[in-house]
Amino acid sequence: MSSDVIDLAGAADVRAANRRLQGRQGAVAGGRFEVLNPGGAHALAAGLMDDVEVVIRGPVGYYCAGMNKNATVRIEGAAGVGLAENIMSGEVRVTGNASQSAGASGHGGLVVIEGDAASRCGISMKGVDIVVGGSVGHNSAFMAQAGRLVICGDAEDGLGDSIYEAQIFLRGAAKGLGADCVEKEMRPEHEVQLAELLARAGIDLPASAFRRYGSARSLYNFKVDNIGAY
Amino acid sequence: MTMDTSHLRESALFDRATIHEIQRAASEGIYRIRGFGAKRRVPHFDDLVFLGASVSRYPLEGYREACGTDVTLGTRHAEKPLEIDIPITIAGMSFGSLSAQAKEALGRGASAVGTSTTTGDGGMTQEERGHSTKLVYQYLPSRYGMNPDDLRKADAIEVVVGQGAKPGGGGMLLGHKISDRVAEMRTLPKDIDQRSACRHPDWTGPDDLEIKIRELREITDWRVPIYVKVGATRTYYDTMLAVKSGADVIVVDGMQGGTGATQDCFIEHVGIPTLPAVRLAAEALQELNLHRTGVQLIVSGGIRSGADVAKAIALGADAVSIGSAALIALGDNRPDLAEEYAKLGTAPGFYEDWQAGADPAGITTQDPELAKRLDPETAGKRLANYLRVLTLEAQTLARACGKSHLHNLEPEDLQALTIEAAAMAKVPLAGTDWIPGRL
Ligand SMILES: Cc1cc2nc3c(=O)[nH]c(=O)nc-3n(C[C@H](O)[C@H](O)[C@H](O)COP(=O)(O)O)c2cc1C
Numbered sequence: 001m002s003s004d005v006i007d008l009a010g011a012a013d014v015r016a017a018n019r020r021l022q023g024r025q026g027a028v029a030g031g032r033f034e035v036l037n038p039g040g041a042h043a044l045a046a047g048l049m050d051d052v053e054v055v056i057r058g059p060v061g062y063y064c065a066g067m068n069k070n071a072t073v074r075i076e077g078a079a080g081v082g083l084a085e086n087i088m089s090g091e092v093r094v095t096g097n098a099s100q101s102a103g104a105s106g107h108g109g110l111v112v113i114e115g116d117a118a119s120r121c122g123i124s125m126k127g128v129d130i131v132v133g134g135s136v137g138h139n140s141a142f143m144a145q146a147g148r149l150v151i152c153g154d155a156e157d158g159l160g161d162s163i164y165e166a167q168i169f170l171r172g173a174a175k176g177l178g179a180d181c182v183e184k185e186m187r188p189e190h191e192v193q194l195a196e197l198l199a200r201a202g203i204d205l206p207a208s209a210f211r212r213y214g215s216a217r218s219l220y221n222f223k224v225d226n227i228g229a230y
Numbered sequence: 231m232t233m234d235t236s237h238l239r240e241s242a243l244f245d246r247a248t249i250h251e252i253q254r255a256a257s258e259g260i261y262r263i264r265g266f267g268a269k270r271r272v273p274h275f276d277d278l279v280f281l282g283a284s285v286s287r288y289p290l291e292g293y294r295e296a297c298g299t300d301v302t303l304g305t306r307h308a309e310k311p312l313e314i315d316i317p318i319t320i321a322g323m324s325f326g327s328l329s330a331q332a333k334e335a336l337g338r339g340a341s342a343v344g345t346s347t348t349t350g351d352g353g354m355t356q357e358e359r360g361h362s363t364k365l366v367y368q369y370l371p372s373r374y375g376m377n378p379d380d381l382r383k384a385d386a387i388e389v390v391v392g393q394g395a396k397p398g399g400g401g402m403l404l405g406h407k408i409s410d411r412v413a414e415m416r417t418l419p420k421d422i423d424q425r426s427a428c429r430h431p432d433w434t435g436p437d438d439l440e441i442k443i444r445e446l447r448e449i450t451d452w453r454v455p456i457y458v459k460v461g462a463t464r465t466y467y468d469t470m471l472a473v474k475s476g477a478d479v480i481v482v483d484g485m486q487g488g489t490g491a492t493q494d495c496f497i498e499h500v501g502i503p504t505l506p507a508v509r510l511a512a513e514a515l516q517e518l519n520l521h522r523t524g525v526q527l528i529v530s531g532g533i534r535s536g537a538d539v540a541k542a543i544a545l546g547a548d549a550v551s552i553g554s555a556a557l558i559a560l561g562d563n564r565p566d567l568a569e570e571y572a573k574l575g576t577a578p579g580f581y582e583d584w585q586a587g588a589d590p591a592g593i594t595t596q597d598p599e600l601a602k603r604l605d606p607e608t609a610g611k612r613l614a615n616y617l618r619v620l621t622l623e624a625q626t627l628a629r630a631c632g633k634s635h636l637h638n639l640e641p642e643d644l645q646a647l648t649i650e651a652a653a654m655a656k657v658p659l660a661g662t663d664w665i666p667g668r669l
Contacts (some may be wrong), residue, residue: 018448042441047378047449063432063445067378082432086376101432105373123431124373126417143427145417164418220422221405222260
């Protein structure tokens with residue numbers, strides 16, 4: 001099936017591209033699009049509503065695919081700050097690295113970063129699944145509420161700081177865990193879920209190679225004994 | 231027999247409330263968290279008076295000559311600016327801190343007089359959207375309940391950087407207010423003491439904010455205005471930077487501003503009063519040539535009367551916003567609840583435990599039995615009445631100054647009763663032409 005081409009080096013600017021992809025100029029559900037020469041543009045392919053397939057050939061700026069629903073977005077290149085922030089559903093994949101706050105506050109769907117992710121990956125996540133092929137920067141999964149963050153490489157300091165009910169799966173080493181984040185038992189059901197998620201992300205690694213982290217739940221209520229941790 | 235207490239002298243420094251707080255801290259080992267706003271006296275609009283018409287100025291006839299009150303918000307970039315009939319809006323107060331009934335009542339009251347309400351930290355409820363003809367959707371650091379569908383249902387978006395009660399602080403909702411519905415909307419477990427973040431997860435600083443605002447516009451097709459709300463601290467620079475970042479409307483909340491739950495030390499000791507904040511924000515807009523033309527200014531924090539409204543506008547606000555006063559109009563701190571307040575160790579006029587969830591008026595609670603006590607229709611009517619009174623009062627003062635629209639009020643119509651207020655508002659001390667700090 002052929003794709004509609006939107007060339008940002010040509011007549012279209014980000015606004016025109018987004019209006020098209022959001023279906024504001026006619027139905028797009030089921031459609032396929034190819035965006036050329038993104039040149040690090042911000043908020044590209046953000047606010048998509050329908051099950052469109054978008055391939056972006058080149059690097060994108062901040063908030064690419066932000067708040068999307070249903071759409072499948074593939075970025076062939078690197079992504080700036082806030083990749084797929086607040087994503088509701090659908091899939092976003094970046095073949096390169098992603099800057100800070102990838103998948104921030106995401107509510108659902110799948111975000112795959114084939115390279116590394118910088119700091120605060122999965123910050124405030126609320127149900128999204130994030131799979132990082134490489135390593136993540138500091139304070140990843142900070143205040144993560146729900147969903148899963150899978151890290152195939154290592155994690156910098158403060159992993160899972162003040163985490164709520166989200167789960168972290170880490171293959172490499174964490175430089176340090178944040179407040180209230182602890183290693184948890186990897187039970188068979190977790191391995192099954194993780195294997196399924198890795199398969200969906202197209203990453204060929206055994207689930208058994210990962211360790212699981214989550215909340216010790218000791219900071220859930222203000223207690224004077226915890227004062228040092230706040 | 232009552233004891234003769236005339237010889238007992240209370241310390242100004244260690245007054246009874248201070249002594250009580252030391253005793254409480256010593257026994258509980260945790261800071262005091264409460265609702266309401268700052269309780270100590272700070273320079274405020276009470277310290278200003280209007281110069282009514284005189285031989286050199288003539289007034290407008292009350293009841294006969296028109297005095298306009300309408301405001302258009304978001305004329306800078308939005309395709310559909312928000313038009314309100316009166317310059318008083320309802321501030322953002324979260325579902326969670328307030329009951330669904332209270333949110334509905336706010337919507338009913340505001341809609342009856344043609345003004346807007348605002349969501350809060352916790353997302354948009356059906357009750358609120360359904361009963362608010364004009365609804366502003368807050369975009370907060372926590373992003374609780376944030377989703378593109380609600381975003382597109384909003385008539386305006388307010389990016390919250392901070393609020394006056396706690397500039398630099400995040401939100402709080404204590405466990406007893408986290409009902410099933412609140413927990414679900416926020417994607418959090420029940421019964422935990424929930425802390426909302428103090429910083430946005432995906433931007434820091436004005437350059438990022440500019441890109442964030444652009445993203446929000448892309449998602450909403452550049453249709454609705456985008457406000458930026460800040461707690462009053464470095465207000466001149468914050469206003470400049472928010473404008474530079476592309477905001478259509480600046481919302482400045484003074485240190486007196488109410489809160490659902492914050493540490494008492496934060497409420498009382500961080501931020502500057504509303505009085506200097508209005509002037510600083512207006513000066514920044516004037517400097518940018520955007521005052522009363524391109525970017526609108528909404529001011530909140532301690533607005534109680536039409537006099538406060540008129541004075542804020544005279545100092546440069548386009549509209550004001552109310553939180554605490556709106557809750558009081560709905561029925562908070564009512565005398566007929568005295569017995570129930572007594573059971574909570576307080577009394578009408580003093581109740582500040584909005585964080586606790588035990589509100590006998592059914593406003594700051596998630597307890598279904600308590601919340602049921604608030605009839606949204608009756609409470610909404612009370613709020614509408616109150617908003618009408620504020621408007622009539624502000625018009626009365628404006629007409630006395632000869633103004634055919636509230637926006638024609640200006641600093642020249644005001645003088646100050648104290649040197650502090652004169653310095654902060656930059657209007658002359660009454661009876662003089664002295665503005666402290668001005669050569
Ligand atoms: C119960 C309550 C809840 C509040 N929740 C929020 C909130 O969620 N987001 C926000 O920006 N401000 C919140 N505020 C602050 C108000 O939006 C507003 O800035 C303040 O109430 C204005 O001051 P006033 O109470 O003196 O009118 C809240 C205030 C109260 C009283």
